[in-house]
Amino acid sequence: TQLLEQxxxxxxxxxxxxxxxxxxxxxxxxSLQWYRQEPGEGxxxxxxxxxxxxxxxxKRLTFQFGDARKDSSLHITAAQPGDTGLYLCAxxxxxxxxxxxxxxxxxNVKP
Amino acid sequence: xxxxxxxPRHKITKRGQxxxxxxxxxxxxxxxxxxxxxxxxxxxxxxxxxxxAQLEKSRLLSDRFSAERPKGSFSTLEIQRTEQGxxxxxxxxxxxxxxxxxxxxxxTRLTVV
Numbered sequence: 001t002q003l004l005e006q007x008x009x010x011x012x013x014x015x016x017x018x019x020x021x022x023x024x025x026x027x028x029x030x031s032l033q034w035y036r037q038e039p040g041e042g043x044x045x046x047x048x049x050x051x052x053x054x055x056x057x058x059k060r061l062t063f064q065f066g067d068a069r070k071d072s073s074l075h076i077t078a079a080q081p082g083d084t085g086l087y088l089c090a091x092x093x094x095x096x097x098x099x100x101x102x103x104x105x106x107x108n109v110k111p
Numbered sequence: 112x113x114x115x116x117x118x119p120r121h122k123i124t125k126r127g128q129x130x131x132x133x134x135x136x137x138x139x140x141x142x143x144x145x146x147x148x149x150x151x152x153x154x155x156x157x158x159x160x161x162x163x164a165q166l167e168k169s170r171l172l173s174d175r176f177s178a179e180r181p182k183g184s185f186s187t188l189e190i191q192r193t194e195q196g197x198x199x200x201x202x203x204x205x206x207x208x209x210x211x212x213x214x215x216x217x218x219t220r221l222t223v224v
Contacts, residue, residue, distance in 0.1 A: 004153075033212055042115075042202050042215030043154065050211070088153050096211055097142065098167065101153030 003027055004091055004102035012108040016078055021105040023072045023089035030092055032065055032072050033099065037086040046074075079109045115216035117203050123222045124193055131189045132219045136205030143186050144213060145178055146202040147171065154202055160186060193223045 035043035049065035090099040146154035162183035180186040204213035
């Protein structure tokens with residue numbers, strides 16, 4: 001059983017479209033992170049959010065941490081083929097030493 | 112700084128054999144983590160070290176698994192008497208004491224046949 005549920009599991013869109021992926025849990029997290037992983041490689045950290053309600057922007061990516069610190073969303077504006085990959089959310093319950101990962105959202109952006 | 116290095120990248124072994132993987136973290140990072148990732152799943156925590164001390168082990172880490180980090184530098188993960196269920200990507204990550212996020216290596220893909 002995954003502590004973090006991500007949706008959708010798969011997403012295939014055309015270049016230029018917008019999308020949102022979600023990360024939900026019944027647990028409260030002290031911090032939440034988003035990673036992107038390409039096939040055969042390790043995950044690469046995109047962002048860390050620690051405050052309920054926090055919004056962070058990274059170019060075309062907008063991350064939000066829920067007010068209750070149980071959920072998060074990642075919004076991508078004008079998706080590009082280079083955004084293709086597996087997007088993973090990871091939450092830590094008390095410190096930064098053990099993160100629980102979701103199963104990921106596999107995004108494919110078609111040119 | 113060359114990032115987190117893992118060796119080998121791929122390992123194919125016969126069931127019952129022992130395997131050992133190595134991880135070289137970013138040199139100034141005192142925390143080192145091992146995760147396991149199976150197809151279609153996110154990484155699962157196995158264990159972590161602060162310097163040379165192994166501070167936590169997951170129940171996923173059966174007695175066939177052992178990890179070490181001598182002198183608080185590189186780490187090794189050994190799996191004895193491998194089983195087909197051990198087939199997975201083994202990921203190593205490191206973190207500095209003031210960092211929030213992990214830096215992952217590229218992983219070791221283990222296939223047990």
